[in-house]
Amino acid sequence: MSVSERDPVSGYATTGHDWNGIKELNSPIPRIVLWFLAVTHIYAVISWVLLPSWPLIDTHTTGLVGVDQKTAVATDIASADAARADWMSALATEDYDSLRANSDLMARAKVTAAAVFGQNCQVCHQKGGRGGPGFPGLSDDIWLWGGTAEQIETTLRHGINSPDPDTHFAPMPAFGRDGLLSRPEITTLTDYVMTLQKGVIAGDTSEGAVLFQANCVGCHGEDAKGVEGTGAQNLTDTDWLYGGDAATIRQTLLNGRQGVMPAWQNRLSDADIRMLALYVEGLSKGSGDAE
Known part of the structure; x- marks a missing residue:
């Protein structure tokens, strides 16, 4: 009968593997690891029962607790919309001179518009509206289609060279490609x-x-x-x-150049579009977030 070799320091038997004098010990798995595995498996089973988890053909198991994050998010959004309904309604209906004169409303709109700009406009026009190659800067006083809030609203609603029937249309001809010039x-x-x-x-x-x-x-x-x-x-x-x-x-x-700006009237609400128009107007006057 063979006698297994034991490590003189730890007392554990070796596996017989030897790498340049370094011998592998046949040491047991630490108990804390076993406890960790047991606890996580128990937690997983409990979560499968209590929370939404298993996908079905056209739905999923809802769990005994009945947690529904989609409904919770929808409720939070509805609550937020209700909380700002008064001033958002004013943005959608009042004329721009009245809106500009309402400092409290403009302060609220500026914060919200900065987020709307970041989500929808910043990817092209860059942070603060500084622009880049092919995308006009919005933080200066140079405008191709007009820089008042009223003019900016029109551009936002209908876009530039977009499929919208009322879009701004101004493609630069391809004089060489189309044989207009040699x-x-x-x-x-x-x-x-x-x-x-x-x-x-x-x-x-x-x-x-x-x-x-x-x-x-x-x-x-x-x-x-x-x-x-x-x-x-x-x-x-x-x-x-x-x-x-x-x-x-x-x-x-x-x-030629045929740069396209999307028409936003079917993507954003009237209040969001008019709020953005005021925000972009402010960028060109140095009153927006031009960081």
Whole structure:
């Protein structure tokens, strides 16, 4: 009969495994681990009986306690809506001048609107409305469709280049892709647009100026400063929606731009839309959360 080897320090028998002189002990599982496993298994069985747990074909077991988190959340939301019904109703119905004059309501709306903005707008326009490539900044005084709350509400409701029948519609043509201009003409026009930060020179008869007059002034204006309410941006300043470097301008002329903003009137309530309009108006005036 073989005699098992025992560790002289712990007294436990070894398993016979040896790794470079290190021998594995056949030590028992600690009792605290066994107790932990027992308690967690008992807790799981009790939870299966008392709480909603097992899925069925088209429902689930509800448990003896009858806990229903979905109903609880719906109740909490209904309670919150009831608590703010008075001032939310005012947001949906009163004119903007009355709302702006109501400092208490504006203070409440600002806090709530910041959350609504974060949930729905911030992913594109960034925190504080600072914007980014392809997404206009909302914290300055440069507007393509108007920066009053009334104008912002219209943009929010119907979107830009969206499927809404009343959307703002202003796509930038693809002059190169659609064969409206040749590649050499695109290059000439790109070079000309790069000079517009110095302003349009009256009586300029250069090829670039002629191409601009023939193809661009209908939207961007004779002075290239754009026309608010048409979606055509000012080409004489340093604020560019997609970028003002030569490569980006060339891409814009070649392939056009068809940026889309969703129409929110079927996604948000009237009160939420008008609250957002006031909030965004405040961002451009420095009274919003522009962090």
